[in-house]
Amino acid sequence: MEHISKYLTPEIKLSCYEDKFFKSEIVFDHHMLIWFISGETKIVQAEATHHFKTGDIFLIPRNKPATIINYPKDGLPHKTVVMLLTTHILRGFYSSIVEKAKPVPHPTIRTFHNHPLLESCLASLIPYFDLTEPIPEKLALLKITEAISILRVIDPAIDGMLANFDDPHKVELVGFMEKNYMFNMPTEKFGYLTGRSLTTFKRDFKKAFNTTPQRWLTQKRLELAHYELSEKKRKPIDVCYETGFENLSHFSFAFKKHFGYPPTDLLEQKAGRQPHTQKDGSPQMNQLKI
Structure with missing residues (x-):
């Protein structure tokens, strides 16, 4: 570049x-x-x-x-x-x-x-x-x-x-994360923007979501990506960059690991082609984990 x-x-x-x-x-x-x-x-x-x-x-x-x-x-x-x-x-x-x-x-x-x-x-x-x-x-x-x-x-x-020079105040965690999970920021930055230290952020996050920030963020981004691909019929390259993934290769790997089939299968379904099948003959589209 x-x-x-x-x-x-x-x-x-x-x-x-x-x-x-x-x-x-x-x-x-x-x-x-x-x-x-x-x-x-x-x-x-x-x-x-x-x-x-x-x-x-x-x-x-x-x-x-x-x-x-x-x-x-x-x-x-x-x-x-x-x-x-x-x-x-x-x-x-x-x-x-x-x-x-x-x-x-x-x-x-x-x-x-x-x-x-x-x-x-x-x-x-x-x-x-x-x-x-x-x-x-x-x-x-x-x-x-x-x-x-x-x-x-x-x-x-x-x-x-x-003229507002204040640092971010402590905000309601669940609402903030539900609105901003698609942004690929370090955990420290999420903590700062919610008015918390890293330690407090992780503690509050565990209490609110019963999982780690990274696991929750990955699942939310993949769910959003699946919706954009299947319902809005968007291309993987566009969805990848707007749902918090660093590049198309990383996105495709994470998507297939989570759902059991690559994002391109949704494009094939859109075009009227049959999706890839498992060894037992069942379509991979049945592997949805959301």
């Missing part, structure tokens, strides 16, 4: 993916403002799936699990300008603002399409990526401050998200 990132500062970069697609599952530590130059992105979150294309501008909130799939489009690479709105910078920005906004308890992706003010701000960064000398730190901060100021003008409710 050909991936090139040019950094003006740790908070501002030009990101380019040349390959067929790139997939990652991540929880951002900082809010991320993104402007699309070319390509497409699918962002899967618990609440919704978002699609973005050339010209779109959007803000991803911190501490929200997401599966991100980047695609080239129309012969052009997936290319974006990315600006991190870090907690340190936002604290400095809001320190002089007397009126405090009410925190947004469940922040979601904010979309601004091709808003002219934001696009002008982010496009003005492009020439700096070709400079051989580093951009002055004060100038970079001015650009980030400009972006924050524009966001506040076009979205008055944005303060409730940007």
